[in-house]
Amino acid sequence: MGCGSSSIQVAEVPNCNKQLLLGYWDIPLRAQPIRYLLELGHFPYTEKRYAQKDAQEWFGKDKQNLGLEFPNLPYITHGDYHLTEAANIANYVIEITCQQNLLGCGDDKYRIGNIRYVCDGLIIDVFKTLKMTAEEKQKLLENNIIPDLYSLNEALGEKTYFFGRLTIADVYAYCAFVNFKLFFPNEYKQFASSFDHLIINFEAIPEIQAYQKSDRFPKFQL
Ligand SMILES: N[C@@H](CCC(=O)N[C@@H](CS)C(=O)NCC(=O)O)C(=O)O
Incomplete structure (x- = not known):
């Protein structure tokens, strides 16, 4: 098997100069590999951390209001891109940070x-x-x-x-x-x-x- 080049070049990533926001609970669980990938890739990001003690902020508010196609945690918003599914987000972050070598x-x-x-x-x-x-x-x-x-x-x-x-x-x-x-x-x-x-x-x-x-x-x- 060969090693094909990435389908998305970083300059072509939609919203590449937009702020990336990662939403997840305030614990190192399903989103933690994503956080490490962002850090390893020196990619600027902000987070919305949901306190487990105040789950209403997610379940009672953002889950319905953010316009996510498949509302769940973690999610990212990156300009027009709204993604969920942790593995999918991790793969997206790998592409936009040009860390395909990790795969x-x-x-x-x-x-x-x-x-x-x-x-x-x-x-x-x-x-x-x-x-x-x-x-x-x-x-x-x-x-x-x-x-x-x-x-x-x-x-x-x-x-x-x-x-x-x-x-x-x-x-x-x-x-x-x-x-x-x-x-x-x-x-x-x-x-x-x-x-x-x-x-x-x-x-x-x-x-x-x-x-x-x-x-x-x-x-x-x-
Ligand atoms: N298939 C989803 C599962 C996501 C999931 O189960 N998220 C949990 C935290 S690990 C959650 O609390 N989701 C919020 C919700 O169900 O609204 C993924 O892989 O991202």
Whole structure:
């Protein structure tokens, strides 16, 4: 398989000189990979952060009033562009920031995609456990989360990044690993020797370091 050039050149991106607004909850969940992509790409953006404690601002107001075709969180507005679906938004951000290299090419592109989407699912599964009964939580951990983490552990091994250089797979894996580590510190220990490499290296990227020190960086309120 070859590596085709992007269908959108940055100069042709509609609304490329318009302000990009990202709307999402005030936590590092489904929109977090998008935030990292914007930061890595040095792309100016503003955010509308919805407080989980005041969900009415979204459900009672913006969800109906923003003119989104498929109203959901996250969304972005970029001039005339109104997009939802987190993966779709992430792909759009990759294009407008010219970071297509993160997607890989040839056969790697789809192997990178496998890890990206497995990790995307993990980000949500880990969060779902917070609202589950002990029994439901144990079931999701044993049947889904831990087996996926074992497979990721095997794929990553001693490497810093899954494919030897930063790709979109690592951005999603980072988000999944740090959330799992935060909410399941004991269960994380068995994966630490492998996953910590990726976490440390990702956090050492200058753009990520600066972002995580800034007040733009959202945290879970435990
Ligand atoms: N398929 C959508 C799912 C989005 C979704 O479930 N968003 C959750 C937060 S992660 C939400 O609270 N949506 C607000 C809503 O349902 O109105 C995507 O991938 O973006």
